[in-house]
Each structure stands twice: as C-alpha cells, then as structure tokens.
Amino acid sequence: MNRFRLCFLLFLVYMVYGCSQRQDSPDQDITVISGHVASTDDQLAILSLENSFVASTEIEDGMFFLEVPKARSGYYALSVADRQIPLFVAPDFHVNLALNNRSDTHSIRFQGRGKEVNQYLSAEADFKSNNEPDWDTLWDQSKKEFSDRNNRYRIKSEAFLDNYLARNSNLDPRFIERERARILYAWVNRMMVFDDRVLAGGVDGDVFMGKGLFDFIPGVSMEDPDLLLLPEYKEFLKKVIHRLSKQESSQDGQSQYALTLDFIDQEIFEEEIRNFLAFQVMKEYLQNGGDEQVEMMNERFRAICKDGGMLAEIRKALEYAMPSKDGRQVAQFSGTDILGSPVTVESLRGHIVYLDVWASWCQGCIKNVAVLDSLRTQFRSEDVLFVSLSLDEDPMAWRSFLSKYAPGGIQILDKTGWNSKVRTRYLIESVPRYMLIDRKGMIVNSDAPPPSNPEIIHQIKALLETS
Numbered sequence: 001m002n003r004f005r006l007c008f009l010l011f012l013v014y015m016v017y018g019c020s021q022r023q024d025s026p027d028q029d030i031t032v033i034s035g036h037v038a039s040t041d042d043q044l045a046i047l048s049l050e051n052s053f054v055a056s057t058e059i060e061d062g063m064f065f066l067e068v069p070k071a072r073s074g075y076y077a078l079s080v081a082d083r084q085i086p087l088f089v090a091p092d093f094h095v096n097l098a099l100n101n102r103s104d105t106h107s108i109r110f111q112g113r114g115k116e117v118n119q120y121l122s123a124e125a126d127f128k129s130n131n132e133p134d135w136d137t138l139w140d141q142s143k144k145e146f147s148d149r150n151n152r153y154r155i156k157s158e159a160f161l162d163n164y165l166a167r168n169s170n171l172d173p174r175f176i177e178r179e180r181a182r183i184l185y186a187w188v189n190r191m192m193v194f195d196d197r198v199l200a201g202g203v204d205g206d207v208f209m210g211k212g213l214f215d216f217i218p219g220v221s222m223e224d225p226d227l228l229l230l231p232e233y234k235e236f237l238k239k240v241i242h243r244l245s246k247q248e249s250s251q252d253g254q255s256q257y258a259l260t261l262d263f264i265d266q267e268i269f270e271e272e273i274r275n276f277l278a279f280q281v282m283k284e285y286l287q288n289g290g291d292e293q294v295e296m297m298n299e300r301f302r303a304i305c306k307d308g309g310m311l312a313e314i315r316k317a318l319e320y321a322m323p324s325k326d327g328r329q330v331a332q333f334s335g336t337d338i339l340g341s342p343v344t345v346e347s348l349r350g351h352i353v354y355l356d357v358w359a360s361w362c363q364g365c366i367k368n369v370a371v372l373d374s375l376r377t378q379f380r381s382e383d384v385l386f387v388s389l390s391l392d393e394d395p396m397a398w399r400s401f402l403s404k405y406a407p408g409g410i411q412i413l414d415k416t417g418w419n420s421k422v423r424t425r426y427l428i429e430s431v432p433r434y435m436l437i438d439r440k441g442m443i444v445n446s447d448a449p450p451p452s453n454p455e456i457i458h459q460i461k462a463l464l465e466t467s
Contacts, residue, residue, distance in 0.1 A: 029069065029070050029071075029091040029092060030067055030068070030069050030070075030092070031071040031090070031093050031094075032065075032067055032068075032093070032094040032095070032112075033065075033066040033068070033078065033093075033097075034063075034064060034095075034096045034097075035097040035099065036062050036063055036097075036098050036099070037059065037064070037080055037099045038062065038100045043059060043394065043396055043400075044056050044057070044058060044393075044394055044397055045059055045066065045078060045079070045080055046078070046079040046393075046397075047076055047078055048077050048079065048361060048362070049074055049075075049089075050074070050231050050234075050429075050430055051364060051431055051432075052429055052430050053359065053361075053391070053393070053418035054068060054071070054076065055068050056393055056394070059080075070091065071089050071090075072091070073089065073090045073091065073229055074089060074229050076088070076089045077363070078097075080099065083099075084361075084363045085097070085108065085122070085125075086118075086121040086122070086124070086125050087118055087121065088121060088175070090114065093113050093114035094113045094114070095110060095113070095114045095115065096110070096111045096112045097110050097111075097118070098111075108122045110122070116168070116170050116171055117172065119168075120164060120171060120179075123164060124160070124161075124164075127157075127160045131156055131160075132153060135190065136452055139193070142206075143194070143207070143208070146194050147191075147208075150187060150190050150191065151187075153187075154183060154184075154186075157183045158183055161180065178226075178227070178229060178230060181227055181230060181232075181233065182232050182233075184219060185220070185227075185230065185233050185235070185236045188217060189232060189235050189236055189239060191208040192208070192239045192240075192243075194207070195207040195208055196239075200455055220236075222237060222240065223269065223270045225270050225271075225272035225273055228272055228276060234276070237273070237277060237280070238280050241260060241277050241280055241281060242284070244260055244263060245259075245260040245281065245284070255291060255293060255297075257282075257285040257297060258293065258296070258297060260281050261278060261281055261282075261297070261301065261304060264278055264281070264304055265300075265304050271306060274305070274306075275305045275306060275307040276310075278301055278304040278305040278310075279305055279307070279310040279313075279314070281301075282298075282305075282314050283427045284447070285297055286314070286317055286318070287427060288445075288447075289443070289446075298318065301314065316424050317425065317426075317427050320424065329442070329443045329446065330443070331345045331355075331435070331437045331441050331442065331443050332345060332421075332425060333355070333422045334412075334414070335390075335412030335414045335415075336412060336415070337410070337411060337412050338399070338402065338411060343387075343412045345441050346441070348441070349440065349441045350439055351384070351385045351439060352382075352384045352385070352436075352437070352438060352439060352460065352463055352464065352467065353384075353385050353386075353387055353436075353437040354384060354385070354387070354434065354435075354436055354437075355387050355388075355434065356368075356372060356386070356387065356388040356389065356409075356432055356433075356434055356451075357391065357422065357423075357428060357431055357432065357433040357434070358388060358389070358390055358391070358433075359390060360390065360392050360397045360398055360400070361392075361397070362431045364431075364432055365431060365432045366405070368450065368451060368452065369405050369407050371451045372407065372409070372451040373407060373409075374451070375451040375456065376408050376409055378457065379460060382460075382464055383439075383464070384460060385410060386410065387410045387412065388409055388410065388412070389413075389414055389422065390411070390413045390414065391414055391418055391420055391422075391423065391431065392417060393417035393418065395413060395415070398413050426446050432450065434447070434449065434450055434451070434456070436448040436456075436459055436463065438467050439467050440467075444459070444463060445459065
C-alpha cells in the first residue's frame with residue numbers, strides 16, 4: 001500500500017472513530033486540518049490568522065496533517081507555497097481538503113466537519129479574483145467615481161452570496177449573517193480609507209464621513225462583540241478609534257490617547273469591545289514612543305481592559321521599551337543574511353533605515369515585493385537602506401522565497417520566527433509591518449506607512465532633510 005493510500009485510510013479511520021467518540025470525549029476543542037496537494041515541491045503547510053502565525057507542519061509525499069488545540073473561531077488562511085487558501089475554523093472542525101491544481105480554486109474539495117462553510121469561502125475567493133477592483137488604482141479618483149465603484153462591488157458581493165445560497169441551503173445561518181456583515185464593513189472601510197487618503201494630502205477634499213463618522217450608515221455598530229470574528233469589523237473599530245484619537249483635543253495637557261481611553265470607558269459598554277479598543281489605543285500609544293505619562297496611561301488601560309492576554313502583551317512591551325529623553329525608542333533587531341553573516345542595528349547606524357517585517361507565507365508580503373522595490377529605486381541615490389526582516393520559522397521557506405521573487409534590499413532572517421522579541425517588543429500582531437529608523441538608530445515611526453502609501457515618501461524625504 002503506497003503512502004498516499006495509507007494516509008487517506010488513516011484519516012478516514014480518524015474521522016469515523018473521532019465522530020463516534022465525540023459525545024464521550026472530554027476534549028472537543030482540537031481543530032484538525034489535513035489534506036493532499038498535487039505538487040510535492042512544497043515543504044510546509046502554514047496556518048495563519050489575520051496574518052499572524054498559528055501553526056505549521058511538513059508536507060510529506062503531498063500529505064499534511066495539522067492539529068491546533070483550542071483554536072479560536074475565525075477566518076484563517078492555509079499557505080501552501082505562494083497560494084493562500086481561505087478557511088473558516090472552529091474549535092471542533094475536522095477539515096480535509098484535496099488541492100489538485102494550485103492555480104485553480106475550483107479544484108479544491110473539502111470533506112469533514114466544516115466543509116460547507118469552507119467550500120463557500122473557496123467559491124468566494126474565485127468571485128473576488130474575477131470581480132474585485134484594484135482599489136490601489138482608485139484612491140485618487142473623485143468621491144463620486146470611487147463611490148460608484150465601491151457601491152457596485154458591494155451589490156455584486158451581496159448578489160454572489162444570495163445566488164450561492166439559492167444553490168446551497170446547508171450553510172449555518174449564523175455564518176450567513178456574518179458574511180453579510182463582512183460585506184457591509186468592507187464597504188465602510190473602503191470609504192474610510194478613501195477619506196484618509198484625501199485628508200493625508202493636506203487638502204479639504206470631499207470626504208464620506210465628517211465628525212459624525214459612520215452615524216449615517218444603517219446597520220453599523222461599535223457594540224457587537226459577535227462580529228469580532230470578522231477581520232473587517234476589527235479593522236472598522238480600529239479606524240474609528242484612530243479617527244477619534246486624532247479629533248480629540250485637550251486643554252489640560254492630557255494626550256489624545258488618554259482622552260480616547262476616557263471615551264472608551266464612558267461610551268463603550270460591551271466588555272469584549274472595550275478590551276479590544278483599549279488594547280488598540282495603548283498599542284498605538286506605545287508604537288508612537290509613549291511619553292512621560294506612560295504610567296498613567298497604563299493605569300487607565302488596566303482599568304478598562306480585562307483580557308488577560310492583552311494585559312500580558314502590554315506588560316511585556318513596557319518591559320522591553322527603551323525610550324530616549326524625547327520619548328522615542330532605540331531600534332532593536334538582528335538577523336542573519338543569506339550567507340549566514342549577522343546583521344544588527346549597530347551595523348546599520350549612520351543610515352536611514354526603512355524596515356520591513358514580513359514572512360513568506362503572508363500574501364500581503366508577496367504583493368508588496370514589487371512596490372517595495374519601486375520605492376527603493378526612488379531613493380537609490382540617497383542614504384536610505386531598505387531592510388527586510390523575515391519571521392519565517394523555516395529557513396528553507398525564506399530562501400525559496402528569495403530565490404523565486406528576488407526582492408532587492410538587505411534580506412535577513414530572525415531564526416526565532418514568530419517567537420521573535422521584535423514581534424513582542426513592537427507589538428506586531430500581523431505582517432507585513434514597516435518601521436522608519438533614523439541615522440542614530442532611533443525609531444521615528446514604529447508603524448510606518450506601507451510602500452504603497454505615498455505618505456512614506458514624504459516621511460523619508462523629511463528625515464533626509466532634518467538628519
């Protein structure tokens with residue numbers, strides 16, 4: 001019996017036995033993701049949640065098997081080489097997939113508990129690849145032109161969901177409602193991005209949302225903890241609270257961040273939403289260097305946030321923080337280059353550094369290779385170094401990526417992977433993440449604009465002129 005048949009037989013036995021024991025098993029919160037891929041070139045299958053590493057396993061003879069204890073429900077991605085397969089995962093899902101042609105998502109077939117929702121997500125991925133506009137080419141259009149495209153895509157997305165439901169009646173009603181919310185909040189988020197681009201240009205352009213923000217949009221809420229499963233809803237909450245922090249002003253020396261925490265404490269009542277928003281404010285505060293009010297800020301944060309994991313992350317970040325007299329932090333990172341030679345912050349001092357923290361399994365990182373190289377070309381005659389720090393768990397995955405995409409700049413690997421102190425120190429929840437560092441090795445912006453945002457050009461030029 002060959003290895004493929006043996007693995008498939010073992011999976012069937014596991015499924016039958018597991019299902020028969022489900023009522024008696026004390027541990028029902030193990031998620032199993034297994035499958036077969038036609039190509040045997042791939043070495044790892046990597047599971048991520050909102051661009052955060054979760055787990056990985058080796059692919060042997062085209063087969064892989066992942067067990068994830070206590071996986072929280074949410075929208076994940078399974079990375080196989082340069083493909084990302086969208087997955088919805090719940091604690092007791094046992095999903096098996098067969099991928100016969102990595103260039104065609106129609107070839108993906110799911111079996112096991114959770115197959116219905118994941119077959120839908122596979123079909124939705126096909127819909128998006130054929131219908132979603134290239135938003136990066138639309139931000140500079142007029143408000144009316146952008147609104148027309150945004151509205152049309154929302155209508156098409158809702159029609160796709162309705163048509164799918166007409167042919168498939170076995171989807172969980174709760175999942176359907178979340179999908180409708182995903183479409184709504186993705187639509188709102190695009191309007192907020194458009195506004196941000198207009199306002200960042202320093203002109204009083206026509207925007208969608210003024211100080212009332214989202215008040216005019218039916219169905220939108222900041223108090224729905226059930227929607228925290230949705231990346232789109234989290235992004236919406238982060239954008240709203242970021243806007244509020246920019247709008248707040250104080251006459252008594254309190255920072256915008258302190259006033260925003262006060263707003264959360266007084267106006268937000270759902271505990272999970274309070275936790276999430278307070279964590280986002282404290283994270284942004286620390287990423288921007290903090291100030292002399294850091295102890296007071298931490299006290300306010302702890303009074304609002306009751307989530308043990310979030311409290312622990314902020315506590316670690318405060319332990320690592322090394323602010324200078326002007327409130328900025330000393331950059332701290334290191335890695336090895338493709339030849340195995342060490343690269344440290346000290347070896348880069350004297351140069352302006354644009355740091356890209358990434359991983360080979362991150363689809364957004366793949367998309368940004370070309371635009372990052374384009375930005376580097378714009379500053380090729382200037383004293384700016386473009387450094388890419390990989391958090392790959394597997395050095396071979398990193399080397400394979402470099403060989404395939406040939407990105408420019410200084411490429412280094414942090415061998416500690418997702419457990420890297422860089423990720424903890426700078427509160428990196430997802431990749432890619434960008435930082436701007438001055439010639440003295442001080443962080444100017446620990447959450448710098450991505451290379452696709454023209455604002456980063458202005459920030460680099462300003463740093464060249466002043467340092």
